[in-house]
Amino acid sequence: MIVSFNPCAPADLYLVHKGSASVTEDETEAMRSASAVILHQGCSAGLYRAARECCKNVFPDFSARFNYPGKIGQTELFRATETPHPDTLICRNLEHFHEQVKGRHGIPFPGFPLVFKFDRADEGMGVFLAENESRLPSLLDMAKEWERTGQSGFILQKYIPSGGKALRVVVIYKQTFAYWRVSNDSICINAAKGAGIDHSSHPELIQKGVNAVKRFCAGTGINLAGFDLIFPEANPADGPLFLEINYYFGRRGLGGSNRYYEILAREIKRWLNDRGIK
Structure with a gap:
């Protein structure tokens, strides 16, 4: 049985968990009986840890998210994995x-x-x-x-000048999507704050960034997140430098929410198939 807290995922049983509320006995029992548990991006640490205790197959893998929370935790994770960052x-x-x-x-x-x-x-x-x-x-x-x-x-x-550009690399299980976010604001290069989207400039740097994120994910288990990277304007060869990990990220650069949900559903099916779960 596949149990899902995410309505976008294929499942036999759909459950709704309210925010940071305690995990109920019914939820726990359902997850114990499940061959796989699918969570949503906004799930709490309590729900995630309960899912991991009850079932060996849980998507997404949010262990790094909750073991290294916030920007402080992410800095500690970058240090622990010797990942280049400012x-x-x-x-x-x-x-x-x-x-x-x-x-x-x-x-x-x-x-x-x-x-x-x-x-x-x-x-x-x-x-x-x-x-x-x-x-x-x-x-x-x-x-x-x-x-x-x-x-x-x-x-x-x-502060490392990057020419007003930051590379967003989105990982959705085995798929990666990368694009530049471009802004006159060199600090908050954010699509939600009006940054432009550029999918094509400097393809060699995009590929270098994607490769760095793939290596990082292979070592940490992260399989659903948006990574922000920069390449120093003075010497792009010194990049990429990791800025932060966004476990709940904007979707405009992916083509919008509907496109994101299509990709997510497809990749969850692939994740289930890779584990022989139908």
Whole structure:
């Protein structure tokens, strides 16, 4: 029996799980009886871990997502896998930031400009440029307000000019799709914020980026995500550098939501067939 929490997937039993609610006994029993469990992109850590405990075949593989959450977790994953990425200072909270810079005479890698990113902000949200040291206090004040809401954590990342272009590589099981997102805003190169889509420029760099993502996914098990990469404008041969992983990503560059759902359904069928599950 195939159990699915995703209405796009082929299944014998469809279930609806509400957000971060606890997994019910009925859901647990259904997953224990399943030969495969299909989850949706927005599933909670609790539902994912319950699915993995109940069934050996679970799609997507979100182990990296929940073991290395947020931008802080992704930085730790890049470090653990020796994946090239911009120099990054992890700050779990303001106190942690001040502990790290105290006695170092500042941030422990070549200075400004820096990119400030809140830990749990996605798809270009919560990202700011610190052109120089005078900008940093206002960003730290924002972090202070962030902590008052019960949230915390940010990263400071070396700013690397990329000519206003970032490569988005989308992985949907065995299929990859790559395109440039192009913007006059060199910090938030995001289609949701008006960035253009370019599928054809610099095909050699696109292929290099796709190959890097495939190697990364082979080592981490990730099989549904959108990766953001850059190639340094000064020397593209030094790229790609990984910026972040988006487990819930925009679809405009794929041809829209309907096209994405078609691809996803096809790849889930392939994933099931590869496991001999009908």
